Amino acid sequence: MEYPAIVSRWAIAIHSPGRPAKREDTLEICARLKQTALLVTHDVEEAAFMGDRIVIFSPRPAHIADIFDNPLPPLERDVDDTRFIQFKKKLLQSVMRLVKEEV
Numbered sequence: 001m002e003y004p005a006i007v008s009r010w011a012i013a014i015h016s017p018g019r020p021a022k023r024e025d026t027l028e029i030c031a032r033l034k035q036t037a038l039l040v041t042h043d044v045e046e047a048a049f050m051g052d053r054i055v056i057f058s059p060r061p062a063h064i065a066d067i068f069d070n071p072l073p074p075l076e077r078d079v080d081d082t083r084f085i086q087f088k089k090k091l092l093q094s095v096m097r098l099v100k101e102e103v
C-alpha cells in the first residue's frame with residue numbers, strides 16, 4: 001500500500017545515542033520514497049536539520065507565524081556547517097521574537 005505522506009509526531013530523542021544517524025536515515029528514506037513527511041518538534045536544530053520547509057506557530061491561539069524554506073539540500077545538511085548555523089539562527093530569531101511578543 002502506498003501513502004501520499006508520512007506523518008510523525010515522534011521526535012528523535014535529544015540525547016539518544018545514534019541520533020545523527022537516525023536523522024540521516026530518515027532523510028534518506030524520505031528522499032528514496034519521494035514522499036512528504038511531517039515532523040512536529042520543539043527542537044529548532046532538529047527542525048533545521050530535518051525540514052525542507054519549517055513552519056513556526058505562534059502561542060495559543062496558534063496560527064502560522066513564519067514559514068522558512070531550508071536553503072540546504074537534505075543530504076548535505078551538517079550541524080557544523082556555517083550555512084546550517086546561519087539558518088538555525090534565523091529560525092531561533094523568529095522563535096525569540098514570538099517569545100518577546102508573548103511577555
